[in-house]
Amino acid sequence: MSAIPENVQARPLTFRRFKDGDSKPLAWQAEIFDADHSHKCPTYVQSTPPCQGSCPSGEDIRGYLNIVRGIEKPPAGMPWQEYAWRRLTEANPLPSVMGRVCPAPCESGCNRNEVEDFVGINSVEHFLGEWAIEHKLSFPKPEHPSGKTVAVIGGGPAGLSAAYQLARKGHTVTIYDERPELGGMMRYGIPGFRTPRAVLDAEIQRILDLGVTARMNCRIGTDITLDQLRAEHDAVFFTTGVCASSASAWSWSAGATPRSTSPPWPGGSATSSTRTRATGPRW
Numbered sequence: 001m002s003a004i005p006e007n008v009q010a011r012p013l014t015f016r017r018f019k020d021g022d023s024k025p026l027a028w029q030a031e032i033f034d035a036d037h038s039h040k041c042p043t044y045v046q047s048t049p050p051c052q053g054s055c056p057s058g059e060d061i062r063g064y065l066n067i068v069r070g071i072e073k074p075p076a077g078m079p080w081q082e083y084a085w086r087r088l089t090e091a092n093p094l095p096s097v098m099g100r101v102c103p104a105p106c107e108s109g110c111n112r113n114e115v116e117d118f119v120g121i122n123s124v125e126h127f128l129g130e131w132a133i134e135h136k137l138s139f140p141k142p143e144h145p146s147g148k149t150v151a152v153i154g155g156g157p158a159g160l161s162a163a164y165q166l167a168r169k170g171h172t173v174t175i176y177d178e179r180p181e182l183g184g185m186m187r188y189g190i191p192g193f194r195t196p197r198a199v200l201d202a203e204i205q206r207i208l209d210l211g212v213t214a215r216m217n218c219r220i221g222t223d224i225t226l227d228q229l230r231a232e233h234d235a236v237f238f239t240t241g242v243c244a245s246s247a248s249a250w251s252w253s254a255g256a257t258p259r260s261t262s263p264p265w266p267g268g269s270a271t272s273s274t275r276t277r278a279t280g281p282r283w
């Protein structure tokens with residue numbers, strides 16, 4: 001049964017080194033400059049780098065850029081590209097896809113914007129993802145199975161990432177998706193010229209190779225009930241996205257009011273259609 005035992009404390013899963021929100025500089029003016037005493041020494045404050053604080057995946061961007069720059073050396077016998085990719089994929093198992101399509105809020109947060117221009121973080125991410133596919137890198141399998149099973153409803157990027165993180169912790173994961181293939185809107189929304197399907201397939205297969213199984217053409221609520229899933233698994237994780245499960249919330253009618261804003265990614269143009277969403281657009 002998917003009940004949460006009472007003695008288990010829910011802890012947020014995060015890859016950030018410090019607390020969320022602490023990438024903003026503290027106001028030291030009063031403590032250091034306006035104070036009526038002479039302790040005006042520089043103060044080193046540890047906080048999340050702004051790039052990592054702005055990345056929805058919380059990737060250790062400064063960590064893998066330090067590897068790419070040769071500051072942190074890989075272990076003997078491991079190429080720096082692989083070492084950097086392993087650091088990156090601690091948080092995000094889809095670097096080749098994200099390097100292509102993510103609108104890169106990490107770059108808006110980059111401190112170099114104050115100097116001349118941001119570091120091209122998602123180009124590095126893209127490169128490392130490609131290198132890993134070319135060199136057929138795989139994820140290490142967990143050493144100790146937990147004996148727990150988890151159902152993930154929805155095989156889009158959120159569900160795939162959840163499956164990846166859960167499988168690495170030793171849980172047995174089954175992804176349920178109503179569509180014939182995994183990938184969610186990465187496959188059924190984003191066109192192939194932005195995300196080549198061979199790249200998408202390679203990054204998905206690497207997650208499945210961890211032992212994750214996928215049950216396709218299976219809609220929860222129609223083909224299987226939620227109660228059935230709850231009975232069969234120790235936990236159920238919902239990653240149904242914003243489009244598929246709520247098709248009735250979308251209107252494609254000729255009379256619908258066209259949206260006036262474009263999605264935030266380069267080349268995005270939802271404005272050419274008459275798409276509206278009853279609850280308001282997310283992008």
Ligand SMILES: Cc1cc2nc3c(=O)[nH]c(=O)nc-3n(C[C@H](O)[C@H](O)[C@H](O)COP(=O)(O)OP(=O)(O)OC[C@H]3O[C@@H](n4cnc5c(N)ncnc54)[C@H](O)[C@@H]3O)c2cc1C
Binds near residue numbers: 194
């Ligand atoms: C046309 C288009 C272009 C886009 N372009 C970009 C881009 O360039 N860059 C970018 O960053 N983002 C882009 N996005 C947004 C991006 O694709 C989404 O933010 C992302 O896919 C959301 O991931 P998700 O896993 O939360 O949901 P989804 O990708 O929507 O995945 C949800 C999955 O759940 C399944 N599901 C839903 N309900 C059920 C159910 N009851 N039973 C079983 N399965 C179910 C669906 O079949 C689907 O596979 C675009 C989206 C669209 C539609």
Ligand code: SF4
Binds near residue numbers: 103125
């Ligand atoms: S481009 Fe990559 S590193 Fe930057 S915000 Fe997106 S996923 Fe994170």
